[in-house]
Structures are given as structure tokens and as C-alpha cells.
Amino acid sequence: VFTQGQAGKAEHILLPGDIPVIQVDRGGQVTYHGPGQLVIYLLIDLTRRKLGVRNLVSAIEQAIVRTLAQGGIEAAPRSDAPGVYVNGAKIASLGLRVRRGCSFHGLALNVNMDMEPFSRINPCGYAGMSMCQVSDFEAGASVYDLERRLVSELVEGLGHCQVEQRQGW
Template sequence: MAALELRRLSLADYSETLTAMRDYTDARDEHSPDQLWLLQHPRVFTQGQAGKAEHVLAPGDIPVVQVDRGGQVTYHGPGQWVVYLLIDLKRHSLGVRALVDVIEQAIVACLADYGIQAAPDPAAPGVYVAGRKIASLGLRVRRGCSYHGLSLNVDMDLEPFSRINPCGHEGLEVTSMAQLLAESAMPAMDAVGESLLTHLQRELAAANTD
């Protein structure tokens, strides 16, 4: 597998990060390394290309940013890990569906590390626990390369999800690792982030050998 760089960006402004992802994608060539960016965002709603205004119910004091990924509206905030996947799909002979599978399986494996049984839903991208969404994903492919990625709810305030129809689904319940685990079993935020990166690397490597 080609070089894969890991970047841990801590708490990063959404709009600045989006610009950086686009700039990297536009500037990269066949020798540029693929990258995974692990970070959290200050509170923000992001509305995908197919997003409909009626799914943003009452944003209040949280900004809404229009973005160029697929999907509808979602929420990012502290206590949620976001991983952006800047991957040259042509290099790995990966299609978008295959990359979605990689992301979903990595999230499922990460959650299994902590005793949480989760699964993707073929009808609605993301990962769910007993019908409640715990992780979202949205991608954009430009020049054969992906950006945007996934978000995993770890230990965060879920109230802002009530201000939207998450991912365009009215009444969709959202959960987090903290809601599902006893306080004594709740892992450190950094440990979850590292587990997520590890599983993403493994799934990407496996997909590259298929």
C-alpha cells in the first residue's frame, strides 16, 4: 500500500479545515501520500449538496455551513471524532462504494473493541446501534481523490441533533458511546480516536489487496 500519513489536528475550525482539504486535493499528484485527518470541530451544522433547507429545523446559535460532500445535514461538535480520508482512489482501484464499506467496517470494528454491537444500514449510509445512529459519513471525490469522511459520536452533547432531521431522516434517533456504556467502562477520547485510525488503516490495507 502507498504511504499513508496520519494527522492529529485536535479542535479545528470547520471552514478552515474544509479549505485545507480542498487545497490538498487540488494540489496533489500521483506521488502525494494519502492522509487521514483526526480532529474535532467546534459546534457546527453542515449541509451536504443534496441537503434540503426543511431538514434544518431550528439551528439557533449554531452556524450552518453549506458543503460539497454528499448527503444531507449533520452536526459536529466537541466529543465527536471526525476523520477525513484524503485517498487517491485510482491508486488503489477503489470505487466510492468500496470506500464507504471500508469506513463503515472500520467504525463497526472500533465500536466492537468497546463491546458495542453496531452495523451499517444498506439503505442509509452510516453506522447504527439498535436503530439509533452513532456514526455518519459523507464523501466527495474530485480528480479521482476523496475528501470529507466520517464522524463518530463518542462523548458529546446530543441536543443539537434535535434541531435537525439528522441526515434528512425525520425522527431518526442519535446515540453516542457515552450513552451506551457505563461510566466506568467509558474509554478516554484519545483512545477511541487511535482505535478508529488503526481500524481505518487495516480496512484500507485489506481493500488494497482484494
């Protein structure tokens, strides 16, 4: 499925074909979600945790960077475009909404998936943005292993919090 955030523009959906386009109330532009991608929603009371939105985004990005480093992948965020990148290609996307001091939505980490649908859009509103996935750099990468590692890093980076896991697809 393609999800189009509140800032999304129709011209960034180039050739959706048979993939549904869903309007969602998160920030950001258009992205693709499919099997082999780890999606984590972070529902956090930012006021209670005394956490600002920029601090939350930074904590999420750094948790992803640390998770990827465990597999020998050197990654970094970019100041001009939220998310995490490896050699200039985006490996993880963020799409958040904050309402009444609470965060909604979260992140998508490309692990081991069909990357072709990203060529049908301008990912995150950037024409020609290169996308990559963990399996490009870490042989045998699985959503299950990345989930365990990333959840652990998120809990560490954001402080103790309740974790509830649900699986779909």
C-alpha cells in the same frame, strides 16, 4: 456547527438557534459537529488504490463496526442509509466527496458529546432519526481512545497509508 451537504435541503434544519449552518461540498444532507465527536477526513487516491466508492464506504463502515466491537458495542451499517447504527440509532455519519478519483471529507463518530443539537435538525435528511453516542454504551469513552482504535482499524481496512493527525476545537 451544522454542516449542510450538497444534497441538503433547508427544511431539514428545523431550529438552528445560535448554531451556525455551513454549506459544504461533501455528499449527504445536514449533520451536527461539536466537541466530543471524532471527525476523520479520508483523503485517498481511489484510482491509485484501485478502490471504488462503494468499497470505500463499506471499508469505512466496517472499520467503525470493528472499533465499536472492541468496546463491546454491537453495531452495523444499513443498506438504505450510509453510516453505522446501534439498535437502530445512528452513532456514526459519513459524508464524502469524490473528485477526479480522490476522496475528500470523511466520517463523524459521536463519542461523548451534547446530543441536543441533533434534535434541531433531521439528521442526514431523516425526520425523527435517533442518534446515539459511544458513551451511551461504553463507560468512560473518550475521543482520544476512539481515535487510536479507529485510525488503526481504518489503516488495516484500507491498507497501509500515510496518517496525519491534527487536533482542533
